[in-house]
Amino acid sequence: MSLAQTAAPAVAPLVARVVPDVTGLDKQFDYLVPEPLRASMAIGSLVRVPLHGRRVGGWVVALGAPDPAVPLERLVEIAKWSSWGPSAEVIELAEWAMVRWGAPRLRPFLVAADPPTMVHSLPSMRRTVTTQASVESGVRRTTPLTDPLPMLVDLARCGPMLVVHPTPLAARAIASRLRKAGLTVALMPDDWAAAAAGVDVVVGGRSAVWAPCPGLHTVVVLDEHDEALQEERTPTWHARDVAIRRADRAGAACVLLSPCPSAAAVQWAGVRVQEPSVSESVAGWPFLEIVDRTDEEPWKRSLLTSELIAHLRDTSTRVVCVINVVGRARLLACRSCHALQRCEHCDAAVAQGDDGQLACKRCGTIRPLVCQRCGSSAMAMVRPGVTRLREELEAAANRQVVAVTGESHELPAADVYVGTEAVLHRVRGVDVVAFLDFDAELLAPRYRAAEQAMALLVRAGRLVGPRSAGGHVLVQTFVPDHEVLQAARFADPGRVVVSELARRRLLGLPPFRALAAVEGTAASEFAAATGLEFATTAKGALLRADSWDVLGRALVATPRPKGSRLRVEVDPARQ
Ligand SMILES: [Zn+2]
Ligand SMILES: [Zn+2]
Numbered sequence: 001m002s003l004a005q006t007a008a009p010a011v012a013p014l015v016a017r018v019v020p021d022v023t024g025l026d027k028q029f030d031y032l033v034p035e036p037l038r039a040s041m042a043i044g045s046l047v048r049v050p051l052h053g054r055r056v057g058g059w060v061v062a063l064g065a066p067d068p069a070v071p072l073e074r075l076v077e078i079a080k081w082s083s084w085g086p087s088a089e090v091i092e093l094a095e096w097a098m099v100r101w102g103a104p105r106l107r108p109f110l111v112a113a114d115p116p117t118m119v120h121s122l123p124s125m126r127r128t129v130t131t132q133a134s135v136e137s138g139v140r141r142t143t144p145l146t147d148p149l150p151m152l153v154d155l156a157r158c159g160p161m162l163v164v165h166p167t168p169l170a171a172r173a174i175a176s177r178l179r180k181a182g183l184t185v186a187l188m189p190d191d192w193a194a195a196a197a198g199v200d201v202v203v204g205g206r207s208a209v210w211a212p213c214p215g216l217h218t219v220v221v222l223d224e225h226d227e228a229l230q231e232e233r234t235p236t237w238h239a240r241d242v243a244i245r246r247a248d249r250a251g252a253a254c255v256l257l258s259p260c261p262s263a264a265a266v267q268w269a270g271v272r273v274q275e276p277s278v279s280e281s282v283a284g285w286p287f288l289e290i291v292d293r294t295d296e297e298p299w300k301r302s303l304l305t306s307e308l309i310a311h312l313r314d315t316s317t318r319v320v321c322v323i324n325v326v327g328r329a330r331l332l333a334c335r336s337c338h339a340l341q342r343c344e345h346c347d348a349a350v351a352q353g354d355d356g357q358l359a360c361k362r363c364g365t366i367r368p369l370v371c372q373r374c375g376s377s378a379m380a381m382v383r384p385g386v387t388r389l390r391e392e393l394e395a396a397a398n399r400q401v402v403a404v405t406g407e408s409h410e411l412p413a414a415d416v417y418v419g420t421e422a423v424l425h426r427v428r429g430v431d432v433v434a435f436l437d438f439d440a441e442l443l444a445p446r447y448r449a450a451e452q453a454m455a456l457l458v459r460a461g462r463l464v465g466p467r468s469a470g471g472h473v474l475v476q477t478f479v480p481d482h483e484v485l486q487a488a489r490f491a492d493p494g495r496v497v498v499s500e501l502a503r504r505r506l507l508g509l510p511p512f513r514a515l516a517a518v519e520g521t522a523a524s525e526f527a528a529a530t531g532l533e534f535a536t537t538a539k540g541a542l543l544r545a546d547s548w549d550v551l552g553r554a555l556v557a558t559p560r561p562k563g564s565r566l567r568v569e570v571d572p573a574r575q
Contacts (some may be wrong), residue, residue: 013066018059020058135158221257225258293305318432319431322424345365405419418468420466441453513544517567
């Protein structure tokens, strides 16, 4: 009989590293796992721990033997196991995302991965797909009108699949259609526990990219071009990039679907870009009517072209007019002395709101509708807004025109609407979408302007339907030969990506280099402290590095100036 058999079986102590769910605290702490909790404790578990005299929630991010440098008696015990949480795979993904998006904290990513309510046990779920077939990673270009469902069903038959859609409402519709196709489906975030138990398809909005999906075989991102895939709050993580990384780490395939894939997606895919046939492309893109305004006399310019008026007066068509200017006008000029209207305090251009007053966007000074030079109150609207255009359109159309902005709630029934691009999400059953001043999108001083303009044409195309049924998108422009317009006109968005990639390589923009916008009082001080290349901007600073990794590491390692409240936006959507 050996000594070991007679002695009481010694159980090695187990230590959990915990990220407390507390805002403003970016430390991790070690706790002892008490014997009764051992069986349920896993990486990702949600627990409650004592911290500074109170009990707080937290995530277990590592489990292991105690650090020999720390005496065991100094460790306190975890108070409670609360719930299933993000899998070890997702915790690792969050740790990567922290650096990728230059965030000093893990917590925001873990919150995105959390179940919506505590999950004490997993339901028993069933997978109908038991075989595994290989799926090729890459970009699959579709058309605005391509129904992704047949492709999704095919991919789901190859193994467990995670599907991300930029719109939660659309994700819900896809979930119900996949169920009808006989697959078991978990819709995020509500079906978190079912997803963790194992189903054929996990589907949801952008946060679903963090969803549990054991045995992950394929990650699909739908409408990869859509900006809603990027988180607006900091850290500004993008579901496309998280999906690519997640699939890569899991040995799964990543499939990005879009009628106009982003430059970043195409650069990632390299040769793995599948394109639709020419006839499919043409059938899936709307008819694009380009109204060339270059012959108009500058002082007489009006957004109501004769082509637009013809559509407005045709009472058999429902028309939606888009102009991304709220209020009455963004820019005005005096009719008697021709002075551009400016703020008397800071010289910035003033805009006219719905109340008729002139307001400075920079300093907030408000004055009545009076020219600062000659005192006249007769103004020309150089850049008219939704409110003013509604009146002009109604007069030209000779029928009711309803204004729609992001804020308006109930939409009155009408056959003609005018609004900011938000109107494209609000209205159904339209014959014509008219972009009154498309150059404001095409020529916007933002590096993603061309892609964003292309995305607007896609959305408009979905609203008006196929050209075979009369679907019609009208664009008023001074740059009729712009590559975005030519690409949409010939149903060939590939040409935009080719010129985008060449331009971005030349200018050192993503995906070739990494970019971050820093805003806030101490932005320049912080930018200088990172040691990265930077330029000051109106709101702060723009930082550049040769890779996301170099950028992110510098952002994480640089202490934020005390009390600075910095906003660090990695890969800014609107710069
Ligand atoms: Zn001002
Ligand atoms: Zn004047």
